[in-house]
Amino acid sequence: MTDAKDGKKTGEVVPCLADWPQFARLPADTLEALDEMCRHREYRAGQIVSDAGEDQNFIGVVRRGVLRMQKTLYDGRAHIVGLLVEGDMFGRVFDGPAQVAVEAATDAMICSFRRGPFQELLMRSPELDRALLLNMLSELDRARDWMVILANPTVRGRVAGFLLVLCTRFAEVDHLLQNGPDGLVVKIPISRVDLASLLGTRTESLSRAFHALADSGVIALRQPDLVEILDLNVLSAEAREDDVAGLSLPAEFGSILGRRRR
Amino acid sequence: MTDAKDGKKTGEVVPCLADWPQFARLPADTLEALDEMCRHREYRAGQIVSDAGEDQNFIGVVRRGVLRMQKTLYDGRAHIVGLLVEGDMFGRVFDGPAQVAVEAATDAMICSFRRGPFQELLMRSPELDRALLLNMLSELDRARDWMVILANPTVRGRVAGFLLVLCTRFAEVDHLLQNGPDGLVVKIPISRVDLASLLGTRTESLSRAFHALADSGVIALRQPDLVEILDLNVLSAEAREDDVAGLSLPAEFGSILGRRRR
């Protein structure tokens, strides 16, 4: 059941990587080689994509949906340490067993590359190698962003930080963002249970935090998983967000950013 | 004052990298090239090693002391997102401005490599390139470990997690660990203020947490910055630590690990 071998191997080679900025600059032959060894796989929400501890035999790139990275605690419970969305890579090259498990948080599709051939290509293509390095650098930065959010003393602040991450990092993903009547409407792509695990709290506290933010007029809850951002400035203040400059929204969502400080 | 240009350029080339496992396997000529471009620099506690935002012009390896990585929040306060100890690398290759600032938490010495020559060498030496990649993979894992610790609901649990990190990751460092009468004595290499920033709490709560752990008989406080671990099992339980297997202490500290579960 966790064994999603039903990934359809398309008869013809479908370009699957050139779409994303981190791969777009690769030489044509590298892209071609990647496309050829790429296999699509589909997963349903809840399925295990890659278990921790086992030697991973593939590298993956998310094409659609959201995956969660999680660590299993000694008492058996899982703790989420990050989300993977469209364009994100996962899997460990050159190295031993993976430290994090990857599961589908929503229905998802990924490109997978068998580790051996991928590593061979890596050695032949310095450009790919560098792309991988840069990808990991930004992954590291993101993990540290999570640390700052998690260090927030109040659940309210952590929720605010999470919403800001959605507005920025997930801006180009799927249809997670759209313009609403009074601001930006973001879709929360994971369940409250997962969000609680990610933010180190409980679903009850999450609910209270969301509604407290709504009562303050910072956000409006259209649906449990559909939040409208009414005041991005106040939200940043709540989150004590550091990287205000990083709030670079696509132009079509620019209206809400009108009067930003600094 | 923050400009520690007083790094002594040693007249003769001192091998500075072969000491550490991640570099030991590099080919002799690569090591030699590294040693030649390596410049030692000394910093006093509190000095800025590398500012965030500015283009970093060097890659660093910590030789002695502890550095803190921190992000500056929008209100000007800094938040610590990690520590760097002996053998750790920092600095950004191939890429734009650094996302984290690096400051000396204690008096410290580093090896620095100018970015340009380092990157050139990187392109010539696939082994160095791979070492860098692996280094970043483990850095990423560590950041996620911090996330798990930070997600701990109680300060007590976060302190326990921090102490476990000291016992494991920092085991081979400096003289941070030594055998005490009833267990392992670890030196906490950073101030309470810094620790509070790292764990997302306040110094007052830290103090209470330390003394609560001491009252429970899990640890004993020899000095404010000198903690004796009396029961590593209970400490792991307090921390809800996931990576129990990762508690691989050097043999000379093995006594305390006698009866571990699983």
Next chain:
DNA sequence: CGGTATTTTGAGTATCGTCAAGGCCAGTGG
């Protein structure tokens, strides 16, 4: 020995985790 920084302790308040119950929605089967 005195002065400063750091750590600790105390008291009051706010927040959060926990337990318990209720509401909403989708899917199921009568």
Next chain:
DNA sequence: CCACTGGCCTTGACGATACTCAAAATACCG
């Protein structure tokens, strides 16, 4: 079509924990 079920989100009450402000004690340094 409707009752039933289970999952998910929400609300309420209560105790535990942590943050805040304030002050004392200790350690550190000249």
